[in-house]
Amino acid sequence: MESPHNAIDRLQALFSKLPGLGKKSSGRLVYHILEADPAYARALGEELLAFHRSIKRCSRCGSFTESDPCPICGDPSRDNSEICVVERAQDVRVIEESREFRGRFHVLGGLIAPLEGVNPENLRIGELLARVRNEEVREVILAMNPTVEGDTTALYIQKLLKSSGVNITRLASGLPVGGDLEYTDRLTLSRSFRGRTKL
Amino acid sequence: MESPHNAIDRLQALFSKLPGLGKKSSGRLVYHILEADPAYARALGEELLAFHRSIKRCSRCGSFTESDPCPICGDPSRDNSEICVVERAQDVRVIEESREFRGRFHVLGGLIAPLEGVNPENLRIGELLARVRNEEVREVILAMNPTVEGDTTALYIQKLLKSSGVNITRLASGLPVGGDLEYTDRLTLSRSFRGRTKL
Numbered sequence: 356m357e358s359p360h361n362a363i364d365r366l367q368a369l370f371s372k373l374p375g376l377g378k379k380s381s382g383r384l385v386y387h388i389l390e391a392d393p394a395y396a397r398a399l400g401e402e403l404l405a406f407h408r409s410i411k412r413c414s415r416c417g418s419f420t421e422s423d424p425c426p427i428c429g430d431p432s433r434d435n436s437e438i439c440v441v442e443r444a445q446d447v448r449v450i451e452e453s454r455e456f457r458g459r460f461h462v463l464g465g466l467i468a469p470l471e472g473v474n475p476e477n478l479r480i481g482e483l484l485a486r487v488r489n490e491e492v493r494e495v496i497l498a499m500n501p502t503v504e505g506d507t508t509a510l511y512i513q514k515l516l517k518s519s520g521v522n523i524t525r526l527a528s529g530l531p532v533g534g535d536l537e538y539t540d541r542l543t544l545s546r547s548f549r550g551r552t553k554l
Numbered sequence: 555m556e557s558p559h560n561a562i563d564r565l566q567a568l569f570s571k572l573p574g575l576g577k578k579s580s581g582r583l584v585y586h587i588l589e590a591d592p593a594y595a596r597a598l599g600e601e602l603l604a605f606h607r608s609i610k611r612c613s614r615c616g617s618f619t620e621s622d623p624c625p626i627c628g629d630p631s632r633d634n635s636e637i638c639v640v641e642r643a644q645d646v647r648v649i650e651e652s653r654e655f656r657g658r659f660h661v662l663g664g665l666i667a668p669l670e671g672v673n674p675e676n677l678r679i680g681e682l683l684a685r686v687r688n689e690e691v692r693e694v695i696l697a698m699n700p701t702v703e704g705d706t707t708a709l710y711i712q713k714l715l716k717s718s719g720v721n722i723t724r725l726a727s728g729l730p731v732g733g734d735l736e737y738t739d740r741l742t743l744s745r746s747f748r749g750r751t752k753l
Binding site for chain 2: 396420
């Protein structure tokens with residue numbers, strides 16, 4: 356039996372701290388790396404060592420970037436009049452990949468969830484209000500997920516921005532494209548009725 | 555849009571080379587690491603950089619180890635008369651965790667699969683024959699998976715060892731404990747009939 360604290364066990368234990376990786380799947384990764392070209396482990400190791408040094412938060416929008424301001428905030432061709440507010444930095448990437456939006460982003464860094472200790476002051480809401488005041492913003496698009504926390508946070512921000520005169524919108528919620536009425540939950544169906552569009 | 559060759563993309567691309575990790579799940583890991591304590595990325599990076607230096611193959615059984623011979627081959631309390639033959643190094647760990655076997659191991663490093671270019675001479679079969687000749691082996695337990703390749707390899711080794719006079723056994727194949735006849739494939743069911751035991 357291998358001793359409990361050898362390199363294989365240590366690497367497996369580290370991998371199993373990542374989301375979605377249990378003990379078994381982590382073990383599979385470790386043995387895969389062992390049997391792969393050592394250059395792979397070296398490349399992955401070096402990226403990880405440099406990772407937090409090379410990535411910081413954009414001081415304007417709060418997304419992760421290697422340069423500050425980030426490429427989106429620094430791009431003069433983007434529309435300053437629209438800010439899309441998202442929960443997490445990775446949501447920026449998802450929306451960018453849809454090529455649907457050419458304005459600016461604002462990353463909240465979470466959603467209001469008092470039971471988990473996340474209150475409005477823990478999020479980048481003050482920074483959003485300052486941007487709405489100081490930049491020539493005409494529309495704030497609230498793109499948080501359609502969950503209880505997402506809706507609560509959207510409602511909270513909507514109240515704060517009401518007096519600013521800016522347009523506040525929320526991403527439409529309804530049936531996913533290619534979805535099936537039969538397999539749609541009641542809440543989604545109800546939202547798709549309330550948000551129905553005229554043809 | 556972030557430039558395509560930044561640290562986030564590079565780390566995501568490296569993770570997505572691992573088995574079971576696609577582009578989406580790799581992205582999730584990368585952002586998890588970004589938001590986690592930087593000490594985590596550092597620890598994982600350092601383990602990976604040192605990994606291939608600290609782990610080698612045991613010159614006797616072929617499993618991965620930090621010391622040569624490995625702790626199992628070097629343990630004088632284990633039974634020299636039994637060798638359990640497995641496909642891969644990680645199988646040693648699985649069998650050790652069952653605490654069912656107190657003999658020695660031998661890792662083949664694969665299974666015979668001519669279509670994939672794996673022939674007997676690519677496996678550690680010669681080393682197994684030498685061990686059977688030189689160590690006081692009385693039983694060779696063939697513990698390859700019950701697949702076509704596993705059965706082929708077992709048959710091949712059985713023929714080579716026939717003249718040596720050693721006992722050759724194969725792990726029983728049949729219904730998994732807690733399994734259901736209804737969901738058992740025909741081949742497994744057929745094997746469980748042929749291997750039925752008297753009560």
